[in-house]
Amino acid sequence: MEKAAVRSEGLVIPLIDFSAFLNGSPEQRKQTADAILHGFQTAGFIYLKGLPITSDYRKHVFETSAKYFRLPEETKMSHCWTTPEANRGYSAPGREKTTRLTDIDEVKKLRDAVPDLKESFEIGREGVEDHPNHWPVEEGELVDFKKIMLEFHDKCKALHMEVMRAIAVGLGIDESWFDKFTDEGDNTLRLLHYPEVKKDVFTINPGQVRAGAHSDYGSITLLFQDSRGGLQVQSPTGVFVDATPIEDTVVVNAGDLLARWSNDSIKSTIHQVVEPPSGDGDVYPARYSIAYFCNPNFKSHIEAIPGTYASEQDRKYEGINSGQYLVQRLTATY
């Protein structure tokens, strides 16, 4: 049986050794690429191990993220998230409501009733003229924050490029076909903190979650989670299944724009974050995760990838601009 990280309710999320793609023989590369593509076509989610990002390094980034969230609330609010076009800065608990709803009034109603129990900090591509990153002042225990996060942004950008190369190999198109769409790194690094919360918050408020059910918007998301748990992925039968943390892996899921780009041959699967399976006494401990949302370069025109449609009539979607698509999606959730 295929090695799987999750197998439940018809949802099979494979666990794939990415080093076999990065450093393997041509046959290993092809096999690994096929497994990756198959995972995206069926579950929409995969787990990758054998990454160039080491566990020590990753730990260091998580510790730095925790230091950031320990800053006083008013300091964090001084560099807060402003607009979907910029998509950078701090979002306080209750600011964003991830949901499947797209109507702005409906989202607002839901946000007021059961706000997501999380705070986040978004870092975009550095050096974009109209949209500078909102860096916090580095003082106290917060040292080298900008340096560490920009370096991590770069490493994740490289990983995005490699995963897209694997998808290309899986599709049987030129390995570098996606490079012209991924080389600018118009991606967002999002640090996430789900604060410690009383257990009864979940029993008192039906529908309370840490992050509401949603799909991601871009090409792929690289999701680094700590060992707490709580991430769930929707199965084909509509049940939410635990995507249990596995040490030294990254969860990678396809976003809506990749689904569209692939003429719906790749799935963008709904997921959410709920309370973890366990907690001490009457509280659930804090959870930290880091999501790296990858996008095709914002200037690019996205129309069906070669090999994902048989004839012109099979193309399901009009071409669209990547950056505009993202802004339109972000406008609904904040």
Ligand SMILES: O=C(O)CCC(=O)C(=O)O
């Ligand atoms: O924190 C997590 O594990 C998931 C976060 C997520 O899905 C998102 O921010 O889009």
Ligand SMILES: [Fe+2]
């Ligand atoms: Fe997500």
